[in-house]
Amino acid sequence: MLKTESKIKRLSEDVINKISAGEVINRPASVLKELIENSIDAGANLIEVYLEDGGKRVIQVIDDGEGIAPDELTLAVQKHTTNKIFSFEDIYSINSYGFRGEALHSISSVSKFSIISRKKEFSLGKEIYIEGGKVISLIDTGSSIGTKVKVKDLFFNIPVRKKFLKSSNVEFKHSLDIFLKYALIYPDKHFKLYKDGKIYLDIEPTTLENRLIDIFPKLKGKLIKVSAETEIGRAYGFLALDESYKKSGFIYVNRRPIKNRELQRFIKEVIGEKFYILFLELPPYFVDFNIHPTKEEVKFKKDKPVYELVRETFRYIKTFKKEDRKSIEILAQDTVKFKRDVVSPKIKFLGQIEETFLVIYLDGDLYILDQHIVSERINFELLYREFLKNGRLTSKKLNRKSKVELSYLEIEKLKSISDELKNLGFNFITVNKNIYLTEIPSYLTLKETKKILLDILHSDDTVLPIEKVIGKIACSKSVKAGDILSDIEAQILLENWLKTDNPNLCPHGRPIYYKLPLKEVKKILGRF
Numbered sequence: 001m002l003k004t005e006s007k008i009k010r011l012s013e014d015v016i017n018k019i020s021a022g023e024v025i026n027r028p029a030s031v032l033k034e035l036i037e038n039s040i041d042a043g044a045n046l047i048e049v050y051l052e053d054g055g056k057r058v059i060q061v062i063d064d065g066e067g068i069a070p071d072e073l074t075l076a077v078q079k080h081t082t083n084k085i086f087s088f089e090d091i092y093s094i095n096s097y098g099f100r101g102e103a104l105h106s107i108s109s110v111s112k113f114s115i116i117s118r119k120k121e122f123s124l125g126k127e128i129y130i131e132g133g134k135v136i137s138l139i140d141t142g143s144s145i146g147t148k149v150k151v152k153d154l155f156f157n158i159p160v161r162k163k164f165l166k167s168s169n170v171e172f173k174h175s176l177d178i179f180l181k182y183a184l185i186y187p188d189k190h191f192k193l194y195k196d197g198k199i200y201l202d203i204e205p206t207t208l209e210n211r212l213i214d215i216f217p218k219l220k221g222k223l224i225k226v227s228a229e230t231e232i233g234r235a236y237g238f239l240a241l242d243e244s245y246k247k248s249g250f251i252y253v254n255r256r257p258i259k260n261r262e263l264q265r266f267i268k269e270v271i272g273e274k275f276y277i278l279f280l281e282l283p284p285y286f287v288d289f290n291i292h293p294t295k296e297e298v299k300f301k302k303d304k305p306v307y308e309l310v311r312e313t314f315r316y317i318k319t320f321k322k323e324d325r326k327s328i329e330i331l332a333q334d335t336v337k338f339k340r341d342v343v344s345p346k347i348k349f350l351g352q353i354e355e356t357f358l359v360i361y362l363d364g365d366l367y368i369l370d371q372h373i374v375s376e377r378i379n380f381e382l383l384y385r386e387f388l389k390n391g392r393l394t395s396k397k398l399n400r401k402s403k404v405e406l407s408y409l410e411i412e413k414l415k416s417i418s419d420e421l422k423n424l425g426f427n428f429i430t431v432n433k434n435i436y437l438t439e440i441p442s443y444l445t446l447k448e449t450k451k452i453l454l455d456i457l458h459s460d461d462t463v464l465p466i467e468k469v470i471g472k473i474a475c476s477k478s479v480k481a482g483d484i485l486s487d488i489e490a491q492i493l494l495e496n497w498l499k500t501d502n503p504n505l506c507p508h509g510r511p512i513y514y515k516l517p518l519k520e521v522k523k524i525l526g527r528f
Contacts, residue, residue, distance in 0.1 A: 028055025029174035034103040039063035054171030109133035169416040187211035228312035233282040240275040249276035375478035395425035401436040471507035
């Protein structure tokens with residue numbers, strides 16, 4: 001009998017370490033998150049962050065916290081070490097960012113890593129240097145009180161993982177997002193960010209409200225305080241009443257930025273499309289951060305009490321009605337030109353309902369159509385064909401450049417997708433860190449362009465979805481609910497609709513019409 005080689009093999013310690021690191025560290029931003037949290041746990045008042053090449057080459061965090069004792073430095077970078085827990089039950093009663101049992105070990109196993117740290121009771125600091133998980137040197141060194149962690153050449157020993165990192169601009173944007181999230185929750189601390197050797201942000205200690213305005217200048221004068229307390233815990237924060245600022249809100253649980261789609265959806269139902277920052281203070285045992293390696297996702301022991309607390313927090317917020325839509329010039333008869341010679345069935349336009357729905361008789365049946373979606377489908381196909389044919393949409397130059405008020409995060413995202421935006425008709429220049437539009441899509445007004453641009457920058461898309469943006473442009477230039485159409489305008493709109501490639505759905509996937517078979521009407525009314 002032939003002896004077959006076993007297919008089950010024990011992984012080497014090196015491979016195990018690299019897999020473990022991948023669960024915690026997936027890009028420069030995840031490294032930065034761990035290092036900033038360590039600085040905060042160490043009681044730092046000043047946290048300085050240095051990024052080179054978006055963090056792919058260098059990530060360095062310097063703080064003035066309490067530091068690490070010389071005899072504990074080697075222990076701090078070993079696997080499963082922490083000063084936060086001593087039994088399994090302690091996991092559910094941690095009030096700091098611990099435990100960090102995997103972070104430093106994981107980071108040092110996939111980078112060229114060094115720590116210099118000194119406590120105030122020691123005259124010298126200690127420095128440890130590690131490459132790919134192997135300690136290269138451990139020496140005494142002169143150092144100020146606090147800790148300096150430097151991470152170079154992330155994933156230098158895992159080429160496959162390194163290959164999946166994005167451009168420097170994209171990686172910097174992710175790191176900036178992390179930096180600002182912690183700057184928001186700790187307004188009493190001084191945060192500095194350096195990009196490729198130059199100071200990028202210097203955020204001095206202030207109040208929470210002022211910190212919000214420092215980071216999002218457009219919120220000045222638009223914030224109101226909210227708060228509530230129930231038997232489960234406390235909530236507080238700010239809400240912006242200006243619905244034009246639709247960036248997703250921030251949620252923190254016990255001073256940790258979290259993601260919870262159900263909670264975000266619930267908040268949106270309560271307050272609508274408004275910006276908010278909400279801090280929840282809940283008993284540690286009520287919250288489980290350990291369902292995800294990065295601790296960004298959170299699970300509550302019970303959802304209902306949390307939702308009740310959130311609803312109570314926003315109890316005085318009224319739902320503001322949108323401004324009445326004004327009639328606009330019908331665009332379809334001027335711009336809709338389909339090259340294909342399509343013979344369409346004869347449409348009989350019967351009328352308009354509530355200046356929103358068109359009723360028609362077609363092929364022996366009744367149809368009720370949403371006039372905005374009809375127009376949107378037509379305009380989308382025209383614009384998309386133009387883009388496919390020319391590789392870009394036409395643009396028009398502004399007589400005078402127009403400033404766009406953007407946050408730091410928005411500016412970085414704008415830069416990372418600038419080439420794609422240019423092909424869609426958006427062109428801009430940077431002057432003293434301010435963004436100015438110089439060209440806009442030919443089909444849009446300046447106001448419409450700015451609104452669409454902000455929608456793009458506020459989305460969670462890391463790659464610009466071309467069809468989605470063209471859909472937004474088509475939406476802006478289309479007939480709206482509330483527009484009064486003449487019979488001729490409606491007829492032209494409907495005839496062009498039947499010539500589209502997809503007359504059933506709008507670009508966003510909504511149905512365009514409701515069909516009411518005439519035989520069903522006859523049956524209901526007794527005319528068999």
